[in-house]
Amino acid sequence: MIAIKDLSVKYRGKEEEILALDKFSINICKGDIYTFIGPSGCGKSTLLHVLSGIMKDYSGSVSIDGQAINPKTQRIGLILQNYGLLPWKNVYQNTMLGVKIKNGNELSDDYSKYILKNLAIDNLLDRYPKELSGGQQQRVAIARAFAMKPDLLLMDEPFSALDAITREEMQELFLNIWKHNSVTTVFITHSVDEALYLGRKIVVLSASPGRVLEVLDNPCFNLDNLRFRDEYYSMSMKLRKIVSKG
Amino acid sequence: MIKLLSKEKWQGTLYSFVIVIIFWQAAAMIVNLPIVPSPGFVFLNIMEIFSSKIQIHVLYSLLRIMEGIAISILIGVPLGFLMGYFNKVDRLLSPLIYFTYPVPKIALLPVVMLLFGLGEASKLIMIILIIVFQIIITSRDAVKAIPDETFRSLKSLGATKVQMFTEIIFPASLSEVLTATRLALGTAVSILFFTETFGTEYGMGYFIMDSWMRVNYLDMYAGIVVLSFMGFCIFTLIDIAENYFCSWR
Numbered sequence: 001m002i003a004i005k006d007l008s009v010k011y012r013g014k015e016e017e018i019l020a021l022d023k024f025s026i027n028i029c030k031g032d033i034y035t036f037i038g039p040s041g042c043g044k045s046t047l048l049h050v051l052s053g054i055m056k057d058y059s060g061s062v063s064i065d066g067q068a069i070n071p072k073t074q075r076i077g078l079i080l081q082n083y084g085l086l087p088w089k090n091v092y093q094n095t096m097l098g099v100k101i102k103n104g105n106e107l108s109d110d111y112s113k114y115i116l117k118n119l120a121i122d123n124l125l126d127r128y129p130k131e132l133s134g135g136q137q138q139r140v141a142i143a144r145a146f147a148m149k150p151d152l153l154l155m156d157e158p159f160s161a162l163d164a165i166t167r168e169e170m171q172e173l174f175l176n177i178w179k180h181n182s183v184t185t186v187f188i189t190h191s192v193d194e195a196l197y198l199g200r201k202i203v204v205l206s207a208s209p210g211r212v213l214e215v216l217d218n219p220c221f222n223l224d225n226l227r228f229r230d231e232y233y234s235m236s237m238k239l240r241k242i243v244s245k246g
Numbered sequence: 247m248i249k250l251l252s253k254e255k256w257q258g259t260l261y262s263f264v265i266v267i268i269f270w271q272a273a274a275m276i277v278n279l280p281i282v283p284s285p286g287f288v289f290l291n292i293m294e295i296f297s298s299k300i301q302i303h304v305l306y307s308l309l310r311i312m313e314g315i316a317i318s319i320l321i322g323v324p325l326g327f328l329m330g331y332f333n334k335v336d337r338l339l340s341p342l343i344y345f346t347y348p349v350p351k352i353a354l355l356p357v358v359m360l361l362f363g364l365g366e367a368s369k370l371i372m373i374i375l376i377i378v379f380q381i382i383i384t385s386r387d388a389v390k391a392i393p394d395e396t397f398r399s400l401k402s403l404g405a406t407k408v409q410m411f412t413e414i415i416f417p418a419s420l421s422e423v424l425t426a427t428r429l430a431l432g433t434a435v436s437i438l439f440f441t442e443t444f445g446t447e448y449g450m451g452y453f454i455m456d457s458w459m460r461v462n463y464l465d466m467y468a469g470i471v472v473l474s475f476m477g478f479c480i481f482t483l484i485d486i487a488e489n490y491f492c493s494w495r
Binding site for chain 2: 049052054071072074076078082084098128129154
């Protein structure tokens with residue numbers, strides 16, 4: 001379980017300090033997927049930076065299974081909007097980067113081969129990121145996160161740079177892999193549709209400074225043909241109302 | 247197999263060579279004095295005297311350049327990387343670098359000669375003194391230009407500082423470092439020439455100046471052509487290295 005209690009983060013702006021997160025508290029259950037939705041500038045990315053151990057300057061407590069955040073001991077998979085691939089590494093080396101840093105070598109095992117195959121990038125191993133489409137690059141980023149068997153998966157609007165068709169493909173592909181390898185996941189999005197499609201729980205955040213407005217159980221999660229159903233429509237309306245009120 | 251030098255590149259080299267020869271020939275015909283001999287005679291002369299007279303000088307000069315550049319890289323790149331990655335190091339060293347970079351190092355030649363003698367050491371030190379700054383500053387700026395996001399995903403993987411250097415900083419700035427080396431090379435050749443005019447009997451600088459003193463213009467031009475060909479070869483080597491190591495670009 002990830003326990004976040006009274007997390008506050010301040011940025012030092014030009015003139016005054018800006019409060020990005022204000023007494024932010026939530027418990028995230030192990031093996032579950034949470035989508036976080038909120039207006040832009042509500043501190044969603046700040047939250048991910050804290051969870052991934054990039055940002056250490058905060059007050060309050062954040063722990064994974066009772067231990068403080070430390071990327072050196074925990075396995076944290078981070079998937080960013082701009083993919084975060086290293087341009088001088090080919091698909092294979094990028095995928096195995098997490099494994100290499102954690103285990104000291106980049107030899108692939110059956111699991112990483114299975115992930116590469118599932119994401120249909122096992123035929124692109126020698127390519128460099130600039131030779132890939134946006135969707136393919138994002139698949140590599142996902143492969144990298146899964147291949148290291150993370151304790152926690154953090155996703156910061158990973159599909160928002162993709163075109164609509166590729167985006168839906170990627171959401172489906174991601175969900176498929178996730179179902180077979182249930183990793184505790186924090187998925188940040190600004191799209192109501194994505195929050196409904198991917199989140200078992202949906203966390204609605206307030207405008208700046210970010211607070212938790214509401215945590216909803218999502219009845220739409222894992223339904224077939226979700227986007228054509230009434231549940232989807234009513235849940236979508238409900239969510240939109242909360243978001244716009246916040 | 248990566249194609250190291252494309253057909254276009256070889257053709258380009260050939261064209262520029264032909265153009266230089268044409269201008270040179272034209273100049274020789276217009277001036278019509280022994281001080282500007284025609285290229286044909288010079289090339290014939292090179293073939294005649296290369297193995298007997300020039301070869302040893304080429305080897306000496308090549309060695310000095312390679313040593314100078316290698317030592318400058320060994321000093322400059324790590325220093326630049328540290329300055330680029332750790333702001334504290336940068337704040338400490340940048341003023342020092344900015345302060346000493348513009349000092350005309352040739353002005354220090356008498357001091358260097360007095361302290362290190364007339365031999366190899368002072369020649370090397372002069373080359374290093376002049377080119378190391380370009381390498382330090384380019385390496386530092388290359389590291390500073392790497393976007394924060396690139397470091398973030400590695401940080402979240404729990405990478406150590408050493409891994410930051412091996413996985414990101416080194417590959418990301420290699421291309422800029424090679425560019426700095428190219429720039430430094432041009433400078434190094436001209437300093438080399440200068441330092442080889444004293445305290446040695448070997449080196450292309452010595453050979454060219456010596457031929458000039460002996461009013462042997464054919465030998466002098468042979469020396470100049472060989473020197474520029476030497477530079478061309480090293481430039482091409484760096485290009486090949488860049489094509490090989492930075493093929494991801």
